[in-house]
Amino acid sequence: MSIVNHDFTDRIIEILNLHSGGSGRLLLKNSELIQYLNIKTKAANRGSKSRAGLANHYAIYVLVEDYINGGFNTINGYADYDGAKFCDLFRRQRELPFGSKLQNHALNHRLNEEFRKYFPSCENLPIIRDVGSNRYWINEKLLLADLNERQINLAVPIKEIIEAYIKARKSAFSEFMNYCQEIVDIQENSPEKAIDFIKGLFRPNVDARIFEIASFAVLKQYYADRRIYWGWSPEELIEESLVLYKTGRTNANDGGIDFVMRPLGRFFQVTETVDAGKYFLDIDKVQRYPITFVVKTNESCAEILKKIELQAEAKYQIKAIVKKYIESVEEIINIPRLMAIFKSVLGSGKGSNVVEEIILQSRVEFNIEAEEQDVLTFKNADM
Incomplete structure (x- = not known):
């Protein structure tokens, strides 16, 4: 080779x-x-x-x-x-x-x-x-x-x-975490730097885990500003903000769904592929319950959906089956859509919340606390 x-x-x-x-x-x-x-x-x-x-x-x-x-x-x-x-x-x-x-x-x-x-x-x-x-x-x-x-x-x-x-x-992770902290410290005085930092995380070639973390941080703040009214009767309605939850570690390959929204019960799956087989596998996991796909690509949402549909037709051939799968794609969020959502979040003054969430999730994902305890051992080259 x-x-x-x-x-x-x-x-x-x-x-x-x-x-x-x-x-x-x-x-x-x-x-x-x-x-x-x-x-x-x-x-x-x-x-x-x-x-x-x-x-x-x-x-x-x-x-x-x-x-x-x-x-x-x-x-x-x-x-x-x-x-x-x-x-x-x-x-x-x-x-x-x-x-x-x-x-x-x-x-x-x-x-x-x-x-x-x-x-x-x-x-x-x-x-x-x-x-x-x-x-x-x-x-x-x-x-x-x-x-x-x-x-x-x-x-x-x-x-x-x-x-x-x-x-x-x-070194790369330490640099990333240090830069995140730096952005938190200076974002009030230099919001452009914070914006550029997060924009840099929404690229097709960025590390898959970092893209998922950044997507979650932006979407969580975006939906937090959306409220719904629900209840058991018209006279007893509850006002509640939409809350996005991360359900596990990124790229864990554990068969789970990446994000879940409460109280609407929306499912989100982050992916870097436009492979119909992967999408349908995720849809089958939840018995064709509608899923929103967050896709690490600059292709338009219409192009992505069309590719999925063409692959589905080639694979299943039966129009009724293809239709059921396509209808299970609730929404597609691509990189340009994420950037637009982030712009909206910035407009509401929650840019610093996004950065703080990225830091929090990154520390969990990359075991930063556990690794910081081992820094001396690492430097002393017991490895």
């Missing part, structure tokens, strides 16, 4: 150069595992669409670390090694920055499955696992790469690549 080039690729080559006398690009070309890490580190660029999920990075990291701790990168004998215990690997993963909520899926199957997807012709998978003893090994064959008629062991550079990536991610 062709090599993916992005901002962090140069850092990967720089690390490989240090361990190969300047042959980093050749090592990248000759190692499927390094190529996989290159693919998985696109999110080091803050503007990447790639989500900074770390489960697969850390599955590789803890196994390579175990390999190095045993000295197998300098001596033979890994084939005779009893393997690492799952409990030790799992505990180590959760000690790492951003790793406190990691599950066991990457170690057990997801890393191997994704690696196979990218490298279907490769005979080796990264993790070797013995289910009976619950022991794990890194596939040593993937740690060895040909370099000018000799083999080089990549365990140490792989460990350093993942460490460099995590430092880049932590």
Whole structure:
């Protein structure tokens, strides 16, 4: 496969150069595992669409670390090694920055499955696992790469690549949070800067989680100014503001709906795709209950809906079925619509509330409190 080039690729080559006398690009070309890490580190660029999920990075990291701790990168004998215990690997993963909520899926199957997807012709998978003893090994064959008629062991550079990536991610998140706080502090004196900051979060190439958080913050303030009157009888009506609730962590892939509005009971789903299959899956989750889709695109709402309809007709062919699905799309909110809504929120003087909500949700999403407690450990490079 062709090599993916992005901002962090140069850092990967720089690390490989240090361990190969300047042959980093050749090592990248000759190692499927390094190529996989290159693919998985696109999110080091803050503007990447790639989500900074770390489960697969850390599955590789803890196994390579175990390999190095045993000295197998300098001596033979890994084939005779009893393997690492799952409990030790799992505990180590959760000690790492951003790793406190990691599950066991990457170690057990997801890393191997994704690696196979990218490298279907490769005979080796990264993790070797013995289910009976619950022991794990890194596939040593993937740690060895040909370099000018000799083999080089990549365990140490792989460990350093993942460490460099995590430092880049932590730096990006710290910068983001610091900038958010700065905007809160100065928004009264410099509202233009606050506006530009939030506008920058509504781009097709922004991180998916940040887009979802920013969308929620803007929509929550927008609907808070809308009131309805309801009750059991015309004589006993209650005046109530619309309240938007975030129902879980962003991009959790947990089968849930992203936002719910009370008391109307509207459902909102945030997506970055115009794939009818994805929309209909979300609609089926709630038995075709109407859903508002917040889409990370500049395409017009009419264009998006038309694309969905055409895909539905191609897939289902039966007009009655297509009609039921299309009718379940209550509203489509694209980036231009979000910008218009944000303009309305600014007009009502609630721009600072949006920024504060973004900070609050970001701290929850990125485990900022938990990570701040580990800053010293992180800086002391126990990783």
